[in-house]
């Protein structure tokens with residue numbers, strides 16, 4: 001059993017590792033790798049869109065004679081999903097990105113291009129100004145002139161806006177106030193009318209009963225309908241009368257007795273329970 005796993009190998013004394021033949025592999029060997037499209041692109045041959053994240057079996061190779069700070073750059077070959085045309089792109093370690101190389105165009109990079117252009121312009125200007133103080137001065141005057149122009153334009157736009165949006169705030173407010181006043185007046189009128197009607201009804205009722213309406217029996221004074229039930233039992237005969245005066249339908253005929261000596265007022269518009277006393281009448 002011990003021979004099955006040999007840990008110690010015998011090397012003869014004349015062993016020379018340099019004499020072992022090496023497997024010769026070409027430097028630009030290509031490997032097959034599985035990858036995802038690193039950006040959106042469009043095939044130049046058939047116009048098919050290939051979206052970021054689409055998976056491919058790609059061939060990978062190291063780009064010869066191209067290196068960035070000691071880092072090798074890799075090239076990938078993929079095939080268009082529709083026309084099978086070959087598309088290649090490379091790694092771009094300088095921008096931590098990938099660079100389109102052949103067979104397709106990269107999409108959705110307007111912002112990136114703009115940034116690059118700005119950067120390029122800035123760099124150019126800096127280089128220009130490096131050994132030329134006159135140029136610096138010139139550029140500065142140009143800048144300040146441009147700034148002034150922008151400010152002027154802004155002011156002009158503002159004025160134009162104000163001219164067009166000619167809103168009379170005072171008139172608007174006045175109109176609103178008038179409207180509010182009108183509403184308040186109407187409400188007060190309504191309230192007065194209601195009070196008048198109430199008073200008239202109380203007067204009519206008290207005439208028929210030959211008893212003046214008591215001030216504390218005024219229905220507006222009693223906020224809760226159940227207040228009637230909680231009052232002391234002494235003026236109960238008057239309570240029945242309250243019911244009477246509140247709504248004319250509630251006469252003795254339609255008041256109904258129950259076992260607990262309470263009577264439901266059958267006027268459906270006011271669902272209030274009134275205590276009823278037989279000896280009250």
Ligand SMILES: [Zn+2]
Nearest residue numbers: 043046080083
């Ligand atoms: Zn294609």
